[in-house]
Amino acid sequence: MSMDSKNPQKFSSLYEWLTTDAPISRNQARLSALYMSWLELRSNPMAMFGITILLALVLIAWSAPLLAPQSPFTQDLAARLTPPGEGGYILGSDSLGRDILSRLIYGARITLYIVSLVALLAPIVGLFVGTAAGYLGGWIDVILMRITDIFLAFPKLILALAFVSALGAGIENAVLAIVLTSWPPYARIARAETLTIRDADYIHAIKLQGAGSLRIITRHIWPLCISSLVVRVTLDMAGIILTAAGLGFLGLGAQPPSPEWGAMISAGRKFILDHWWVATMPGMAIFVVSLAFNLLGDGLRDVLDPKKSSK
Amino acid sequence: MTTENRPEKRRRKPSVPLWLKGMTNTTITILVTMVGLLFVTFIIGRVMPIDPVLSIVGESASRETYEAAFQELGLDKPLLVQFFYFMRDIAQGNFGESLLTARPVSQDLIRVFPATFELATVGTFFGVLLGVPLGVLAAVKRGSWFDHIARVIALIGYSMPVFWIGLIGLLVFYGKLGWIGGPGRLDIFYVDMVPNITGMILIDSLIMGDMDIFKNAISHIVLPAALLAYYSLAYISRMTRSFMLEQLDQEYIITAQVKGLSANAVIWRHAFDNVKVPLVTVIALSYAALLEGSVLTETIFSWPGIGSYITTALLSADMNAVLGGTVIVGLVFICLNIFSDLLYKFFDPRAK
Numbered sequence: 001m002s003m004d005s006k007n008p009q010k011f012s013s014l015y016e017w018l019t020t021d022a023p024i025s026r027n028q029a030r031l032s033a034l035y036m037s038w039l040e041l042r043s044n045p046m047a048m049f050g051i052t053i054l055l056a057l058v059l060i061a062w063s064a065p066l067l068a069p070q071s072p073f074t075q076d077l078a079a080r081l082t083p084p085g086e087g088g089y090i091l092g093s094d095s096l097g098r099d100i101l102s103r104l105i106y107g108a109r110i111t112l113y114i115v116s117l118v119a120l121l122a123p124i125v126g127l128f129v130g131t132a133a134g135y136l137g138g139w140i141d142v143i144l145m146r147i148t149d150i151f152l153a154f155p156k157l158i159l160a161l162a163f164v165s166a167l168g169a170g171i172e173n174a175v176l177a178i179v180l181t182s183w184p185p186y187a188r189i190a191r192a193e194t195l196t197i198r199d200a201d202y203i204h205a206i207k208l209q210g211a212g213s214l215r216i217i218t219r220h221i222w223p224l225c226i227s228s229l230v231v232r233v234t235l236d237m238a239g240i241i242l243t244a245a246g247l248g249f250l251g252l253g254a255q256p257p258s259p260e261w262g263a264m265i266s267a268g269r270k271f272i273l274d275h276w277w278v279a280t281m282p283g284m285a286i287f288v289v290s291l292a293f294n295l296l297g298d299g300l301r302d303v304l305d306p307k308k309s310s311k
Numbered sequence: 312m313t314t315e316n317r318p319e320k321r322r323r324k325p326s327v328p329l330w331l332k333g334m335t336n337t338t339i340t341i342l343v344t345m346v347g348l349l350f351v352t353f354i355i356g357r358v359m360p361i362d363p364v365l366s367i368v369g370e371s372a373s374r375e376t377y378e379a380a381f382q383e384l385g386l387d388k389p390l391l392v393q394f395f396y397f398m399r400d401i402a403q404g405n406f407g408e409s410l411l412t413a414r415p416v417s418q419d420l421i422r423v424f425p426a427t428f429e430l431a432t433v434g435t436f437f438g439v440l441l442g443v444p445l446g447v448l449a450a451v452k453r454g455s456w457f458d459h460i461a462r463v464i465a466l467i468g469y470s471m472p473v474f475w476i477g478l479i480g481l482l483v484f485y486g487k488l489g490w491i492g493g494p495g496r497l498d499i500f501y502v503d504m505v506p507n508i509t510g511m512i513l514i515d516s517l518i519m520g521d522m523d524i525f526k527n528a529i530s531h532i533v534l535p536a537a538l539l540a541y542y543s544l545a546y547i548s549r550m551t552r553s554f555m556l557e558q559l560d561q562e563y564i565i566t567a568q569v570k571g572l573s574a575n576a577v578i579w580r581h582a583f584d585n586v587k588v589p590l591v592t593v594i595a596l597s598y599a600a601l602l603e604g605s606v607l608t609e610t611i612f613s614w615p616g617i618g619s620y621i622t623t624a625l626l627s628a629d630m631n632a633v634l635g636g637t638v639i640v641g642l643v644f645i646c647l648n649i650f651s652d653l654l655y656k657f658f659d660p661r662a663k
Contacts, residue, residue: 149340150347153645155603158621159351162637165625166358242472246607249474250622265475269611272478273486283475291470298466 040303047299053292061108068102072259081275092277094267100281103259107282110260111289114175114244114253115237121179123229126186131217131225133187134194145191152184157243164252171260174253178243182236186229193225231304235297238290245286261286341649346398348641353397356634357390406635411627416635419620424639425510426496427609427616431601433513433532434539439594442544446551447586450559451578461548468545473538473604477611480534492531494613501527535612542604543597550593551586558582588658595651599644 011017019036023029041047060067069088076097084092091100133144151159163177197203198221206216247253248262256263261282268279365372368380381387385396400406406416449461484491492498496512497505501524508515513532516524558564559582567577605618613619617636624632 146343146347150344150351153344153348153641153648154351155599155640155644157603157606158637158640161606161621161625162352162355162633165628165633166355238470242470245472246474249472249607250610251626262472262474265472265478269478272482276482279475279478283472283479286472286475287470290472291466294466294470298462 037303041299044299044302046295047302050292050295050297050299053288054296057108057289057292058112060105061112064105064109068099068105070099070102072098072103072106073257074098081271081278083275084277084281091281092275094264094278095271095275100264100277103264104261104282104285107259107261107264107285110171110254110258111241111244111286114171114178115240117175118178118182118240118244119233119237121175122182123186123233125179125183126188127190127222127225127229129183130187130190130192131194131221134191135198135213135217135221141191144187148184148187151181152188154181156181157246160243160247161250161252164247169252169255171254171258174244174247177247178240182240182243185236186232189228189232190225193228194221197221197224231300234293234300237293237297241286241290241293337649337652341645344645345642348645349398349401349638350394352634352637352641353394355637356397356630357393359630401638406638407631409624409632409635410629411624411632416631419632420617420635420639422510423615423617423620426614427602427605427618429511429513430532430535430608430614430616431539431598431605433536434601435543435594435598437536437540438543438547438597441540442547443551443590445544446548447555447578447583449548450552450555451574453556458552461552465545465549468541473542474607474611477535477538477608480538481611484534490530491534492527494611496528496531496614497524498527498531535608535614539601539604539608543601546597546600547590547593551590554586554589555582558585588655591654591658592651595647595654599647602640602643 011020017028018032020028020032023032069090076093078097079087079089079093080095080097082089082093082097084090086092089099089101091104094100094103129144129148133141133148159181160174160177163180164173167173167176203216203220206220211220244253245260245262245265248260249266251263251266254260254263256267264282265279265286268275268277268282271278364377364380364384364386368376372380385393388396404417406420408414409416409419412419445461445464449458452458481494485493495502505512505515505521505524506519508518512528513525516522516528564577564582567581572581602617605614605616606622607618608614609616609618610622617640621633621636621640623629624636
């Protein structure tokens with residue numbers, strides 16, 4: 001540590017600090033690797049397009065009260081089913097005279113809430129199961145991986161449906177159901193990573209120093225599994241959004257009057273032939289966001305897949 | 312070196328033939344997965360906030376009737392014993408009675424399954440027919456505008472909520488243009504005119520030789536099948552592309568080119584030949600995904616298949632129907648997985 005502080009102003013700019021061939025600290029090496037990946041990702045226009053949309057989504061969700069022209073819940077039965085652009089309703093109004101644009105803006109919060117919860121919880125469950133199975137081995141491995149296979153064999157949406165019906169409809173239960181159906185692939189990835197690390201020399205060295213399994217798994221195996229899990233999660237985000245919207249559409253996710261996009265499509269379904277905008281607008285929103293996640297995931301895969309980048 | 316060779320020699324004369332060992336292992340895996348699937352379903356059924364006794368005897372039943380029904384259902388037994396009964400019933404094809412249709416769930420499932428099967432099969436057929444050439448061409452012309460367009464087509468397919476695009480499709484092609492039939496499998500005046508031979512209307516109407524009904528059935532299936540085909544096309548074309556890229560980089564391809572073979576021969580006879588086996592797995596998986604995706608598609612198109620059966624049952628708290636449907640879809644899923652595994656082992660010489 002004292003070595004670092006002894007060469008202070010060696011780099012003239014942040015750019016130089018990030019692109020050096022000889023990093024002098026662990027954090028610098030880590031950041032410069034990240035920066036290199038970022039440079040490569042930046043050269044992929046489709047991925048950048050995806051990132052832009054997602055940043056916009058986060059901004060919109062964050063500043064929803066400022067952006068929304070109306071409250072998402074205010075009903076105006078005199079102005080029900082107003083076509084887009086008329087009477088101050090930019091995207092039209094729904095069957096209760098609520099402003100669809102405002103509901104979409106507030107709905108962004110729900111979508112982000114669901115996606116981030118699932119994207120956080122499912123990999124954690126997978127990480128626990130996968131690293132335990134991979135490191136401990138033996139019958140624990142057999143049992144845990146069998147359970148994983150069983151969940152993997154289940155059709156996801158139908159299992160989620162059954163779970164939600166058992167737990168009761170609602171956002172939190174929808175999140176739980178999606179987590180319960182989407183952790184197995186992460187467990188497999190974490191186990192595969194653990195198996196390659198388990199017999200490394202440094203693990204043996206820590207073991208000789210007296211570290212227990214728990215310490216080895218949490219301090220020395222988890223950090224190395226996380227990057228591959230993060231990539232996989234990014235690729236799965238679009239699927240999570242679609243599943244959540246599907247549950248909402250079937251009436252098993254967010255409950256009315258919550259402006260969840262899938263539930264909004266379901267509400268507009270009855271009017272689709274005469275009042276197309278009620279169901280079309282929330283669908284566009286789901287489509288754009290999940291496309292953005294797919295574009296980003298596609299770009300990330302190109303950057304992080306060593307097989308492709310060498311070509 | 313000698314110590315390393317010894318186990319090698321021992322392995323040459325296994326006491327049990329390898330293929331038998333492999334088969335036993337596969338069988339055990341299948342059995343464990345199936346029991347696990349049943350167990351998860353069973354637990355879901357137990358956790359459900361629905362009293363199975365009340366739904367049979369009704370709200371106003373006396374204490375004694377309730378107790379009798381409670382015991383008859385075996386609910387007084389330990390959970391494991393109950394699970395055993397559950398497995399025994401399912402092994403006998405007994406899923407209980409549906410509250411909604413007041414018929415045995417097994418009969419309902421037999422009635423609705425062909426509709427789903429018909430839709431998923433037509434969807435997969437066109438998905439493969441278009442997706443495989445698209446993927447192959449995208450790999451051959453890697454980096455070209457064709458490759459980019461194929462990529463965008465697939466990405467859009469991955470990103471579109473199926474229930475939304477289904478609604479839009481109905482709005483445009485049925486509501487505005489009137490090109491296709493509306494929701495359901497047939498126009499209302501054709502319903503019940505088709506005898507139930509296979510349960511698949513396209514086939515049954517052909518057997519009957521009634522071209523009017525056949526045409527009508529096609530006008531109804533075309534949109535939902537096209538959507539499902541698009542989804543499987545998105546997946547299949549991407550996988551085909553990456554499999555093909557892997558092959559096209561191999562040296563034997565260069566050898567074939569140097570020999571002076573035509574580009575078509577190199578692509579289809581050499582590279583594609585090695586892609587076939589993993590592709591079968593992908594197709595089986597996408598087929599399974601279509602069966603699952605039917606939940607949303609069928610709801611939109613009022614398609615009387617297993618997906619809409621489960622959803623309707625769910626919304627009316629018809630527990631037996633939900634569990635029965637879940638078990639059947641799960642079993643089909645497992646079977647497709649096993650089937651693709653076996654095909655892989657059968658066709659890939661390296662797996663032997």
